[in-house]
Amino acid sequence: MKIILDAMGGDNAPKEILLGAQQAVRELGVEIAAVGDSVKIDACVKENSIDMTGITVVQAGEVIEMEDDPTKAIRHKKDSSMVVALRMLANGEGDALVSAGSTGALLTGATLIVKRLNGVKRAAIGTVIPGKEKAWLLLDSGANVECPADMLNCFATMGSVYMEKTMGRKAPSVALVNNGAEESKGTEIYVAAHQLMKQNPAIQFAGNIEPRDIPRGEVDVVVCDGFTGNVILKLTEGWAKFFSGELKALFKKNVGTMLAALLVKGGIASFKAKLDADEYGGAPLLGVNGVVIKAHGSSNAKAIKNAVRQAKACCENGMVEAIRENIQR
């Protein structure tokens, strides 16, 4: 299996991307096509003694920057690592694509170059977030700020397929974010979406989920529009940072608390692992005609490797085919 990697995307490119590629080849047995500026890649490989076994470099002279306008960048930077990578995926020159570059550009590019599946109005971004019981998928986590009811229902189907195919969840439960459990709750769009999801044969609908219950991780898929999803995702990041900062401050107060830190060290490590987004790899772009994984902009080698693992699982388990079938039902 060959995974196409945007070697120039993200805050730590190309170094962490290439180190992640090296880990992926060794641990996952995949081939990697690393797309980017070959001069820069060669220099980075030498400087960090990266073993390039199983990794082919594909030349692309430009880079899409985070501040570029997504649509303009995709249309005009034809030789950017992201556009070249997307074209390779569209042409079947690889099985899946992983990029830590601009989310907006990747989404626009995937839609324009890889294309959407029939019946999918808009692609969505799914993000796996840890919870008390288990990790859960949030979608749309920011791609589409405004979503009519049928789009939310489509997200429900795609999210359910993703959790079944790549996370091994049997009959995943799917809930709709809302400000109350009753069917009548929420905006007109959410009331209509609730009815559509209730009748959707492709999902196990668990009804509305109130935001207070989301961290419990009792459902597999949490559906909402991208504006709300962005709030859920980013507010979660913000509070996690707040709490870990408070915890650190707590242990740094004096000798006694530093001793306390030693005593609970193991527990804190497992607590951090639970919250460690790197463990869950990247965010899938669902609804496009190919496997596209958006790794976090700040991804390190481990996060890249896990995103590749995720991409591999999507391919092996026929995720795109399964979405196509379920959408057409």
Added chain:
Amino acid sequence: MKIILDAMGGDNAPKEILLGAQQAVRELGVEIAAVGDSVKIDACVKENSIDMTGITVVQAGEVIEMEDDPTKAIRHKKDSSMVVALRMLANGEGDALVSAGSTGALLTGATLIVKRLNGVKRAAIGTVIPGKEKAWLLLDSGANVECPADMLNCFATMGSVYMEKTMGRKAPSVALVNNGAEESKGTEIYVAAHQLMKQNPAIQFAGNIEPRDIPRGEVDVVVCDGFTGNVILKLTEGWAKFFSGELKALFKKNVGTMLAALLVKGGIASFKAKLDADEYGGAPLLGVNGVVIKAHGSSNAKAIKNAVRQAKACCENGMVEAIRENIQR
């Protein structure tokens, strides 16, 4: 100053409400009109040896339950503690009202009985939430699921006045929740609201705030529609519960971690205080022609006392008058 207290509202009524009233009389020097079933109140007073100095009981035979439909309950339960209390406020038989009863009913009742201020389309619920730098006001935190741009702008003005008048913030900074800092971000409504807030002479507009930055507490007022506000408020509650649960589990593992718990006890207490909603009292209903404070349904005596303190501060500092003036500008 006389504060009208809905003695039958909330999970712990009437006991905690009356104990809160007793604390408020002693510590804040206010008079209290406790509205509710006088037989039940008398029994509770005896059972708990509550000192009723400064507290008058006003008879109201019915109670609005949490599961009652708000509009129907307000229209039909004319003798409920909440409706009687609202009528007293409307008739000037008290300076402010505190209730831990149903939020929906209180909002509907305040709108129908106390009435909105001129120029205010819908009342909003503000909630003070702790942050890293300082506590901040979230509004609307759940009253209005759909809000046009001018309504959001009105919330901005009301929130700013509230933080200035009752929390002593000088020239409070006001931000709009959005999925990016740029003016062009968000739904059409949010793009339009950004422009209105930018031109609003009654506020210090700090631009958009991304949800990740909300927990930092760098602005005084965070404005959004009630659907989004409910997500922010309740998700925050959910994660706080998650993190405190994880922390507890961490310290209960073995003798070593229990020793660690002793060593950091002081720090944990101050950390909890930061997150303790009881410290901040209740949520003001902003935009009605009177001071109405919604205390949390699970309020204990301390939370009720703090809600009364808040109500008192609103009266003393002319909060309603200041909102009226600023809305008319």
